[in-house]
Amino acid sequence: MTSKLTIRRPDDWHLHLRDGAVLNAVLPDSAAYFGRALIMPNLIPPVVSAADARAYRDRIMAALPADADFAPQMTLYLTEGTDPEDVAAAAADGLIAAVKLYPAGATTNSDSGVRDFDRVRAVLERMADIGLPLCVHGEVTDPDVDIFDREAVFIDRVLDPLRRATPGLRVVMEHITTSDGVAYAKAGGDDLAATITTHHLIINRNHILAGGIRPHYYCLPVAKRETHRLDLLEAATSGNPTFFLGTDSAPHVDALKEAACGCAGCYTAPVTMPLLAEVFEAAGALDQLESFTSLHGAGFYGVPPSEATLTFTKGAPVDLPRRVPSDAGPITIFDPGFPVHWSVTP
Numbered sequence: 001m002t003s004k005l006t007i008r009r010p011d012d013w014h015l016h017l018r019d020g021a022v023l024n025a026v027l028p029d030s031a032a033y034f035g036r037a038l039i040m041p042n043l044i045p046p047v048v049s050a051a052d053a054r055a056y057r058d059r060i061m062a063a064l065p066a067d068a069d070f071a072p073q074m075t076l077y078l079t080e081g082t083d084p085e086d087v088a089a090a091a092a093d094g095l096i097a098a099v100k101l102y103p104a105g106a107t108t109n110s111d112s113g114v115r116d117f118d119r120v121r122a123v124l125e126r127m128a129d130i131g132l133p134l135c136v137h138g139e140v141t142d143p144d145v146d147i148f149d150r151e152a153v154f155i156d157r158v159l160d161p162l163r164r165a166t167p168g169l170r171v172v173m174e175h176i177t178t179s180d181g182v183a184y185a186k187a188g189g190d191d192l193a194a195t196i197t198t199h200h201l202i203i204n205r206n207h208i209l210a211g212g213i214r215p216h217y218y219c220l221p222v223a224k225r226e227t228h229r230l231d232l233l234e235a236a237t238s239g240n241p242t243f244f245l246g247t248d249s250a251p252h253v254d255a256l257k258e259a260a261c262g263c264a265g266c267y268t269a270p271v272t273m274p275l276l277a278e279v280f281e282a283a284g285a286l287d288q289l290e291s292f293t294s295l296h297g298a299g300f301y302g303v304p305p306s307e308a309t310l311t312f313t314k315g316a317p318v319d320l321p322r323r324v325p326s327d328a329g330p331i332t333i334f335d336p337g338f339p340v341h342w343s344v345t346p
């Protein structure tokens with residue numbers, strides 16, 4: 001039996017598009033399914049100024065397929081040298097939708113991130129004044145903290161004090177992976193939201209480590225134990241507007257993933273929407289798919305939901321794409337490890 005589902009065109013509120021050859025290879029996948037995406041600024045060198053964001057947006061627009069209906073929402077990478085006036089002007093121009101906080105050393109290309117939070121106080125206060133969201137990679141980088149505890153410790157040691165010190169600052173907890181993250185986001189009020197990725201709704205840490213090491217399931221924050229995944233699933237499917245989709249689709253060429261020291265990041269963009277349909281249906285929550293992917297994030301970022309639609313068809317198991325070629329080498333696409341029955345007509 002075939003069934004169909006039509007939802008408003010989704011938005012991806014956390015996306016890595018990279019640059020050059022990889023940008024050219026991966027952009028059509030996101031543009032096919034998503035109307036908007038919040039573009040992460042962790043290039044080398046990072047996107048730190050309004051001028052950088054404008055130039056990067058121009059490169060993305062130049063790489064877009066001609067008939068695409070896709071509007072990149074740019075971000076700036078917060079550094080200890082970020083100028084509050086540059087941020088405010090970029091926001092007033094509609095150039096940026098958010099500023100991204102990476103604790104220095106937390107993840108891929110985060111060396112320019114923040115070490116001393118007092119040094120970004122003026123920027124955060126300006127952002128609170130103008131209502132510009134701060135997107136936070138919520139992990140401490142202290143080598144003494146176990147990698148599976150870094151999100152929970154970040155909430156206590158960094159995020160909560162930072163929010164208390166900056167009343168009115170709008171914050172997105174990016175790619176939450178723990179029950180602690182879910183609970184903190186739920187209790188946070190209107191100024192706090194959290195994105196959840198596709199892969200963290202599907203894998204737990206056993207998928208990465210049991211029966212052989214699976215580099216294509218390694219991302220940061222790293223997937224946690226099953227109880228955390230179940231809480232993320234409950235949050236994503238609950239209809240609570242605090243939670244919305246940010247895929248964190250993070251392509252790396254296979255040579256950099258399948259290595260002695262492999263890069264963090266799961267490349268999910270080409271398969272995210274069919275996978276989410278499968279996951280939401282299995283959770284008995286297909287009726288909440290649209291709110292998670294197409295409504296809650298737009299609400300938080302203050303943009304209207306898309307007028308366009310995306311239609312899903314359910315049938316026999318589909319052959320998902322496995323790999324995307326690029327001029328820098330092939331990029332393996334996230335494999336959910338279960339049959340998927342939904343296909344999507346953009």
Ligand code: NCD
Binds near residue numbers: 137
């Ligand atoms: C991201 C990347 O590759 O840029 N990697 C990841 O594992 N998610 C960075 C990030 O979002 O942490």
Ligand code: ZN
Binds near residue numbers: 016040248
């Ligand atoms: Zn990311």
